[in-house]
Amino acid sequence: MRRDVFQAIADPTRREIINLVAFNSMNLNAIAENFDISRPAISQHIKILTECGLIVIKKNGRERYCEAKLQQLNEVANWIERYRKLWAERFDSLDELLNTIQNKDKKPGAEK
Known part of the structure; x- marks a missing residue:
């Protein structure tokens, strides 16, 4: 199912996940x-x-790290x-x- 960026940011949990990984990649745990x-x-x-392109997952050994790719938010900003x-x-x-x-x-002379 193809989702759009508006659907992604509609949920407060997803917005908070974006906030968490916006500046530092983090593993899923x-x-x-x-x-x-x-x-x-x-x-x-x-x-x-990830379906909306706001996060990419990169593997580092056995760990999977989420990185924010916020270019898609330009659509919302526009x-x-x-x-x-x-x-x-x-x-x-x-x-x-x-x-x-x-x-x-x-x-002067205006009623008050």
């Missing part, structure tokens, strides 16, 4: 120690993250940016309206 869920559940989350711009424009318009109302109230 070290990742699992950070959660109160079973090792198979962690493996399932890691499987989803999607969010459209809405950030929209809301920034709306807040700018609200600021202008509030300034206009405030300045109108400051004029």
Whole structure:
């Protein structure tokens, strides 16, 4: 099953796994120690993250290490940016309206 990056980051456990391996690769046992869920559940989350390309698993001897590959998050950042711009424009318009109302109230003879 092909999954997308949005599906991967929708789950808080997967987001936390990404946070754990973002700067240092970790083996599966070290990742699992950070959660109160079973090792198979962690493996399932890691499987989803690898299917989305957010994590790669590298073998070092008998150990398997997870490394973050966060380039896929650019897709999320690009999607969010459209809405950030929209809301920034709306807040700018609200600021202008509030300034206009405030300045109108400051004029001499304005009712208070």
